[in-house]
Amino acid sequence: MSIYTTMLLLAGAGVLVAGLFYTWAFGKGQKRAHGNLDSQAPEAVQEHAYIRNPIFLTYIIVISIALLFVVYFAVTTGTGY
Template sequence: MSIYMTLLLVAGMGVLVGGLFYTWSLGKGQKRAQGNLDSQVPGVVQEHAYIRNPIFLTYIIFGFIALLFVIYFAVIAR
């Protein structure tokens, strides 16, 4: 396995583990709300609605990784 694949694997595992703990903490926070379904959106999220949106972040990160693959294979194919 090449060094790039190893780095990509480690980065992917880090994202998965971080996402697991983040989701776990959000789930615990929902249990503590106890029926308060319509809580107020935090001010930081209101100010940066697009930056804090996980769907947009996913598309941006995917595009960046895809671009890295294209550049990597373009350099290797020379």
């Protein structure tokens, strides 16, 4: 395996582990809510509903990384424009 593949594998594993801990911590916080499922969103989230949304952030980050890989491979292999 090349060094770039190893680095990408480690970065992906780090994101998965961080996501697991975040989800676990969030789940424990929901258990402490005592059934209040429709609680009000925090003030920071209300002010920036799209910027603070993890789904939108995930899409933006994944698309950005994919575009960087495409540009990198196009430049290094000499293909493209």
